[in-house]
Amino acid sequence: xxxxxxxxxxxxxxxxxxxxxxxxxxxxxxxxxxxxxxxxxxxxxxxxxxxxxxxxxxxxxxxxxxxxxxxxxxxxxxxxxxxxxxxxxxxxxxxxxxxxxxxxxxxxxxxxxxxxxxxxxxxxxxxxxxxxxxxxxxxxxxxxxxxxxxxxxxxxxxxxxxxxxxxxxxxxxxxxxxxxxxxxxxxxxxxxxxxxxxxxxxxxxxxxxxxxxxxxxxxxxxxxxxxxxxxxxxxxxxxxxxxxxxxxxxxxxxxxxxxxxxxxxxxxxxxxxxxxxxxxxxxxxxxxxxxxxxxxxxxxxxxxxxxxxxxxxxxxxxxxxxxxxxxxxxxxxxxxxxxxxxxxxxxxxxxxxxxxxxxxxxxxxxxxxxxxxxxxxxxxxxxxxxxxxxxxxxxxxxxxxxxxxxxxxxxxxxxxxxxxxxxxxxxxxxxxxxxxxxxxxxxxxxxxxxxxxxxxxxxxxxxxxxxxxxxxxxxxxxx
Amino acid sequence: xxxxxxxxxxxxxxxxxxxxxxxxxxxxxxxxxxxxxxxxxxxxxxxxxxxxxxxxxxxxxxxxxxxxxxxxxxxxxxxxxxxxxxxxxxxxxxxxxxxxxxxxxxxxxxxx
Numbered sequence: 281x282x283x284x285x286x287x288x289x290x291x292x293x294x295x296x297x298x299x300x301x302x303x304x305x306x307x308x309x310x311x312x313x314x315x316x317x318x319x320x321x322x323x324x325x326x327x328x329x330x331x332x333x334x335x336x337x338x339x340x341x342x343x344x345x346x347x348x349x350x351x352x353x354x355x356x357x358x359x360x361x362x363x364x365x366x367x368x369x370x371x372x373x374x375x376x377x378x379x380x381x382x383x384x385x386x387x388x389x390x391x392x393x394x395x396x397x398x399x400x401x402x403x404x405x406x407x408x409x410x411x412x413x414x415x416x417x418x419x420x421x422x423x424x425x426x427x428x429x430x431x432x433x434x435x436x437x438x439x440x441x442x443x444x445x446x447x448x449x450x451x452x453x454x455x456x457x458x459x460x461x462x463x464x465x466x467x468x469x470x471x472x473x474x475x476x477x478x479x480x481x482x483x484x485x486x487x488x489x490x491x492x493x494x495x496x497x498x499x500x501x502x503x504x505x506x507x508x509x510x511x512x513x514x515x516x517x518x519x520x521x522x523x524x525x526x527x528x529x530x531x532x533x534x535x536x537x538x539x540x541x542x543x544x545x546x547x548x549x550x551x552x553x554x555x556x557x558x559x560x561x562x563x564x565x566x567x568x569x570x571x572x573x574x575x576x577x578x579x580x581x582x583x584x585x586x587x588x589x590x591x592x593x594x595x596x597x598x599x600x601x602x603x604x605x606x607x608x609x610x611x612x613x614x615x616x617x618x619x620x621x622x623x624x625x626x627x628x629x630x631x632x633x634x635x636x637x638x639x640x641x642x643x644x645x646x647x648x649x650x651x652x653x654x655x656x657x658x659x660x661x662x663x664x665x666x667x668x669x670x671x672x673x674x675x676x677x678x679x680x681x682x683x684x685x686x687x688x689x690x691x692x693x694x695x696x697x698x699x700x701x702x703x704x705x706x707x708x709x710x711x712x713x714x715x716x717x718x719x720x721x722x723x724x725x726x727x728x729x730x731x732x733x734x735x736x737x738x739x740x741x742x743x744x745x746x747x748x749x750x751x752x753x754x755x756x757x758x759x
Numbered sequence: 760x761x762x763x764x765x766x767x768x769x770x771x772x773x774x775x776x777x778x779x780x781x782x783x784x785x786x787x788x789x790x791x792x793x794x795x796x797x798x799x800x801x802x803x804x805x806x807x808x809x810x811x812x813x814x815x816x817x818x819x820x821x822x823x824x825x826x827x828x829x830x831x832x833x834x835x836x837x838x839x840x841x842x843x844x845x846x847x848x849x850x851x852x853x854x855x856x857x858x859x860x861x862x863x864x865x866x867x868x869x870x871x
Contacts, residue, residue, distance in 0.1 A: 380850040473814040487813050513835075517815055585797040596774060603775065605863055607854035616868045621777040630785070633776060637786055638793060640774040641762070654800050656810030661803065663811060695789055696796055712814030 286352050286446060286500050290393075293340055293351035300333035300340075300351030304395050307353040311397065311444045318442055319419045320435040322358050324398040325365040329353075332395045349507060350393035355445040357436045358399040359406050360386055360491065361480045369482045370404040370414040370432075373602050373609045373627025383480025384515065385449055385491045385508040392507045397445055400435030404629045405599065406451050406484045408432050409459060409701040412692050413631045420688070423465055423728060427685040430460030430701075433494070437464040440494045447495040447504050451481055453488045454587050455680075455705025458717035461494055462680035462730025465719045467501050467747070468494045472738045473712030474519030476505075477512030485594035486517075488587075488709040498718065498748040502526040505740060521738050529741045534749040535569030537742070540673030544580035545704055551683045557721035557729040558679045561750060565677065568749050575669040575676065579661045580707060584699055586662060587706040589642050589655035596639030602627060634695060663711040670736045675746050679704055680717040680730030704732060714740050718747045720754065762790045 292298040308326060315321050336351045361367045361379035368374045382390075390396060403413035411419040411434025419434040421427040422442040429438040433450030437460035440448055450457040452470040461468025469492045476491045483489060493504035509523045541562060546555060566572050604610035604623030611622030628636070642651035669676060682703060691698045708715040713734050720731035731750065735743035767786050771778050778786065848861075857864040 377854055380846055380853060517813075519815070579803075582800060582803060585800050588793065589797060589800075600775070604856060605865055608856075610856035614866055616866050617775075619866050620775045624775055625777045628776075630782070633778070633782065634786065634789055636774050636776065637767070637770055638790060641766070641770045641790065641794075644770060644773060650801075651797070653810055654805065656812055657805035657808040658800055658803055660808050660811035661805070663814075696792055699793075 284446060285497065286349060286503050289352050289446065290346060290348070290350050293336060294346050296340060300336040300395060301330060303351055304329050304333045304353055304397065307397055307444065314442050314444055317420060317425060318422055318438050318444075319417045320400055320439040320442065320444060321355070321398045322368060322370070322401050322416055322435070323366050325362065325396060328365060329395050329397050332390060336393055336395070347391070347393035348503065349389065352394045352446050353397050354389055354394045355397045355400050355436070355439050355448045356386055357402050357433050357448070357450045359402060359451050359482045359484075360449060361482065362386055362396070362399065365399065367399065367482070368416070369406070370402045370416065371627065371629070371632070372415045373623070374607075375609060377607055379480075381480065384477040384512045386480065388508045389449070389504070400433070400439055400448060402435055403432035404632050405482065405595070406432040406453055406456055407595070407631050407635055409455070409698050410686070410688075410691065411435065411460075412688065413629060415629050418688060421464055421685050423726070424685065427687050427727070428463065430463035430681075430685060432456040432460075433468075434460050436494050437461050437466055437468065440464070440466045440496060447493055447500055449491060449504075449508070450494055451484075452490045452492055452709065453484050453591060454709050455702040457490075457492045457494065458680050458705050458715055458730070458732060459702060461717040462728065462732075463685035465722075465728030466494055466496055467498055467716065467718050467751075468492065469501050469505060469716045469740070469744075470708060470714060471505060471509065471740055472519075472714045474517055474521070475714070475738065475740065476508050477510075477515040477518040479512055479514035483598040485591040486598065487594060488591055490709070498716075498744055498751050499527065499530060501716070502530055502744045502748075505744075519738070524741050526741055526744050530744055530748045532745055533569070534565070534746055537570045537675065537746060538573050538673040539565050539570045539746070540573050540575035540669050540676040542575050542577040542580070542669065542676060542678065544577050545678035549682050549700075549703070550679060551723075553723040554679050554681070554683060554729050557723075558677070558731055561720040561731045561754075562677050564753050565746065565750060568753060570746070573673050575673055577665040577669060577707070579658065579665050582658050583662055583707040583710065584703055586655045586658045587702070587710060588638065588699060589651050590659060590710065592635045592639030593642050593652050593655075594639070596636045596643065599628075599632070599636055631695070659710045662707050666707075666711045666713055666734070674735070674742055676734040678732045678734070680732040681705070684723050684725070684727035684729055708734055713737055714743050716743055716747050718751055720750070761794050762787060
């Protein structure tokens with residue numbers, strides 16, 4: 281299945297050499313073979329998938345023009361609600377939750393003909409960097425099953441890497457698409473804030489949450505982005521900015537583009553093999569005719585502390601809705617106050633409680649100015665760093681993560697060490713700029729390494745173009 | 760240690776969490792370690808920096824607009840006819856842990 285691309289699949293379905301129904305069946309067979317050892321899926325929605333595949337096959341049989349993702353098997357991180365299909369956010373508090381509506385990004389994929397196979401494992405409420413905080417089970421990295429797939433969208437990255445779906449959706453609040461893409465050796469894109477509607481995304485930190493695609497290639501990612509991007513009346517933070525044809529722009533030349541390199545992303549703590557691979561990738565971009573320009577992002581070292589204030593403060597507010605009243609788990613209790621506490625106590629896992637506590641503390645009387653207000657100000661400085669840099673360059677290249685995938689259990693008892701896995705990814709969320717991770721080689725243990733590229737707000741077209749040019753050159757090199 | 764046992768109890772109360780003894784001890788340790796790391800923000804002089812709450816403040820089709828005006832695109836005229844139907848009552852109640860068919864039922868609120 282490894283050679284399958286969206287275009288191949290769609291053509292096969294259109295020509296009738298393979299039905300969408302048979303294709304979905306192939307993928308379910310593969311999931312049943314592979315996933316017991318990986319753990320990427322939480323729920324399979326075979327009924328919904330086969331109904332959609334049947335609709336596509338009927339259209340093909342009647343010779344009707346097929347939509348751009350006709351028959352393409354995809355899967356969705358379990359933080360996006362799906363009508364009639366259990367949605368847990370990786371949490372026990374939503375163990376029995378059957379949403380009454382569809383997330384916009386999911387509905388758009390389905391409207392474009394995609395077949396949704398199931399829901400993907402993740403850290404509880406997308407809080408984590410290894411998917412070990414899932415209340416259900418861990419995910420094993422398909423490239424080395426003793427290692428984490430990254431997180432929080434670990435299931436989304438692992439499903440693509442193990443070829444259990446052609447493309448998947450994930451969410452990225454501090455790196456949760458790009459970091460697992462890097463760890464699993466696939467492509468993952470966090471679009472600009474406002475590019476993709478978050479209607480139906482279970483909120484973690486609303487000023488930082490993004491939805492974005494995973495796939496094996498940049499072109500696949502561009503196809504999915506083109507499908508899910510654009511203004512949605514159901515999300516007032518979705519921006520009214522035209523959506524270019526990302527696919528049509530992919531192969532425009534990159535010659536003359538200015539690629540920024542910031543020394544702050546190559547400092548202490550960067551694994552030497554990761555550094556070498558990323559530097560080689562930047563050299564490759566130079567060979568393709570890009571101009572490599574040094575830039576400075578001087579506040580970078582303050583990104584993680586800023587992020588963990590802003591994200592947890594927003595989370596403490598967003599997660600107040602889980603109280604056992606209207607949906608989800610309710611503990612037996614005799615008073616309302618006891619019901620709230622006991623439901624939340626047994627429904628939430630330790631990391632979620634830790635972040636609710638930190639966020640509540642940062643917002644509480646006497647600490648608001650010192651923590652939350654301070655973090656908002658530093659957020660402005662971090663964003664200004666990018667504004668200044670993008671006056672001089674078109675994109676910025678950096679490592680996605682300081683190290684390749686770490687071992688399961690390695691950081692699980694040290695929250696701060698886990699947070700530092702996001703050191704190169706959180707700033708793009710704070711500033712709202714788009715970022716992509718693409719594979720750029722392996723270390724001596726054959727673990728994938730990711731190259732991260734940032735661009736200006738709403739300039740995903742340039743981002744994808746640079747990523748595609750690099751990808752193509754590295755394929756030619758016979759990687 | 761910045762955070763004390765008392766703070767943990769107070770914040771847990773604000774957050775509607777009970778927490779076991781063991782969780783409280785762990786929380787005390789973890790919050791202190793994370794806050795110590797976060798402390799480095801105080802190195803930065805930010806008196807003259809305006810706080811940034813939202814990315815959307817910083818972009819928009821009309822650069823001359825500020826703050827919430829940037830969201831003008833999200834505002835629409837009142838619709839008198841053809842309003843989008845809200846979720847049917849029955850669907851909205853389907854996930855209710857306890858309901859009489861009309862309302863969500865919860866344990867008694869006022870204690871005597």
